[in-house]
Amino acid sequence: MTSSQPITKKVINSPETCVDDNLRGVVTLFPKLQLHPKHRVVTVRRKNDSGRVAILSGGGSGHEPFAAGFVGAGMLDGAVAGGVFASPPTGNVLYAIAHLYKYNSGGVLVLLGNYTGDRLNFGKAFEKAKSAGIKVDGYIVGEDVASCQNKTGGRGMCGEVLLFKMCGAMAEKGYDMDAILNMVEIIHKNMATLGVCLTSCSLPGQPPLFNILPDEMELGAGVHGEAGIEKLKMKTAKEIVALILDKVIARRNIEAEDRVVAMINNMGGTSLMEMNIIAAEIKDYLNEKQIKLERIYSGHYKTSLEMHGFQICLLRLPEENKKLFLELLDAPTEVGVWSGGVLSKRREGEHVDDDTLLQSVKRKADSGPVLPPNDQKMLRDSLQAAATELIKNEELLNKLDSGCGDGDCGITLKNFGKAILKYLESASFEYPANVLWDLSEIAETDMGGTSGGIYSLGLSAASQALATSTTNDRKTWLKALKGGMKAIMTYGGAEPGDRTMLDTLHAVMEVFQETLEVDIITLLVRINEAAQKGAENTAKMEARAGRASYVSSEHLQGEDAGARGVAIWLEAALSTVTGHH
Known part of the structure; x- marks a missing residue:
């Protein structure tokens, strides 16, 4: 059925090339990164074996800067991009794994969101890599409160980015695969995310995916353009923050005197003014509940194209892990989602694929x-x-x-x-x-x-x-x-x-x-x-x-x-x- 709504304007060359053009832009801004264009893979440039574990992630495009924007020392070693809101194919995931293993003999840990396409395509890549003798393991992230009752668990939301940061820091410190995986399990069990959207988004070359009335909002919106699980009347920032945090806190049984880290994820079309207001309301809410806010981060982490909305993720800090969690979050990183830094230095060299990698995994x-x-x-x-x-x-x-x-x-x-x-x-x-x-x-x-x-x-x-x-x-x-x-x-x-x-x-x-x-x-x-x-x-x-x-x-x-x-x-x-x- 053809939509009666007009196609949304976007500054692109074409819907067919937008993903590849986006990745070319990433490595233009940050020349220290390496683009493997045929496989839509972005990695840190390496010449020698680091000897440590490499951290890989990826998924559909349209969630920028996730995941290529988080490639850099201290976070991801590589990212593989699929089409807009579509999982990358198995061959491209396998290429990324093979490339990282070539330069990181400690193995490759893959963090992926809990979506059927990603589970299937990444899963088959894991099996192929293992059959070729590559040390690889994966962890499926699904901290979304709105979908947590689904049989296969909640969807992966912006909490993935906290895992990028913490796993990347552990890898830099020399932790082995098992130690990192054990810590990921603890982090994941203490994390929950929920968000709202005020408008929908549109895929390149298409009209908006759905409509929301001017006085309404959707609770539980996803990062693939999905509408929420409940339509509500529009509320103030204070009321929306309280609505979200009530459910997030209940999900992870967070209580007075607990210590937490908060992340506010801009879903693509929310202004900086709104994000700042939301941050202030989160602090006020937690203070009232006597919950100690140790860190708060705000920005575009995992968007849904231009969707006007936001998500709040809370990470509870268990007493026995509090010091380590904060050390990992505070560890230095060179990732390119912040303007400037060492990744912005000019570097020469072609962006080419290593076509020999997949020959050994047939x-x-x-x-x-x-x-x-x-x-x-x-x-x-x-x-x-x-x-x-x-x-x-x-x-x-x-x-x-x-x-x-x-x-x-x-x-x-x-x-x-x-x-x-x-x-x-x-x-x-x-x-x-x-x-x-x-x-x-x-x-x-x-x-x-x-x-x-x-x-x-x-x-x-x-x-x-x-x-x-x-x-x-x-x-x-x-x-x-x-x-x-x-x-x-x-x-x-x-x-x-x-x-x-x-x-x-x-x-x-x-x-x-x-x-x-x-x-x-x-x-x-x-x-x-x-x-x-x-x-x-x-x-x-x-x-x-x-x-x-x-x-x-x-x-x-x-x-x-x-x-x-x-x-x-x-x-x-x-x-x-x-x-x-």
Whole structure:
């Protein structure tokens, strides 16, 4: 549906180039930083191994200065940028990890926000890096009060930046990976964030995402342009601050005589005058509650483009960690979010990628069972049928997806189908493990969106299950199915019953397991029946994970698009296999 509102004006060259142009601007302002343009990665320039742990973060663009603006000594060693409000692809995350590990042999600690796309794409990068012998670990940050009751936890907000500062300081002091991770866990448990917005934002080249009446505000707004969880009448600064802090303090059980650090995050369009007023009201509120304010920071930390609004994050300082927490926050840093400083000195040198990094993290090929020629043809024909059917059902899947997302499930699966058909023109089907791995790479590069991350993870895990098997039988394929599902649940955070594609896969897995020994035609029929029933059942489920869980149930009409998508391609593939028997 076309919006009747005009496109918002922005000083950019084009919506397509704005992310890359922004990153070029970052390294123009701070030449001590290194841009790896093809991978949208910004790092500290290094020539030698530091021997310590490197801190990496990243995510969608549109939250500036997060995360590239926080790259510098004492904070992040690197940042990887996705599209506007979109997770960076796995390949770019993997590149960033590989680059940092090359110069930081203590390992790479990755801090990422609790968003499905980031969990999936960063998760697969972790697995690929580990398989190549890279020491890497990650921590998912989700301190948002507004979404803390979600099954997968709260969203990551500006509290991430406090972790950048404290982890960066620990890394500079020589703490090892385990020590930093242990401290991150303590910090995260003592942190909470909540905010409000007075207006929405707009993606480059688009109109505002939603409307707020002049006398209203939204409590619990997110940093991806999301509206809040509650619409309220406009209040004074004192009243808004009290409303937010009441909920933040309750979330972390902060009491009189506790010591805290406060951060005020400008969501992009709030004036300095307003921010200063908010700071004063925070101090007055905490003084009244006899809560000791040790530090307060204010500025643009993790914006939502030009959204007019702000967030308040409180970090409680446990008595046993108070001294260390403050030392880490006060430690020197060279990050470029402040005007001037050592990062502003002119430096020569090209901004280039090291194209050798990813060559060492490719999967070993030619492993697992070998298919005879007839089975190779059957696998090829099944994929062709599945891909063709996905392309045909674009409109249906987009319609099912429109109530809880941006209505693009059909588009992403169509893209997957088209890429598979192209792949079939020259692919070898001798090793099914290789085929599934190739499909996972296609999902990663050609699908896009959260669906691409989910399919890529599932297929790569299924490929690994096949690669470690020696026989091409039903038990092997059941093992692959279970392996794929486990990976999706581990990194996606969803489980069967949460109204996702897992509900179709789980129904198939149960029937497959129960009827493993029946004749092949009966098995195929029962699997297809289970898939159709699994997709149909999602129409009656409450969404408890993924994007659908963030919207009211009244917007969820019909089956889950992802679950129906699985049922569609599976039915086409099974029908083809039946024809070969």
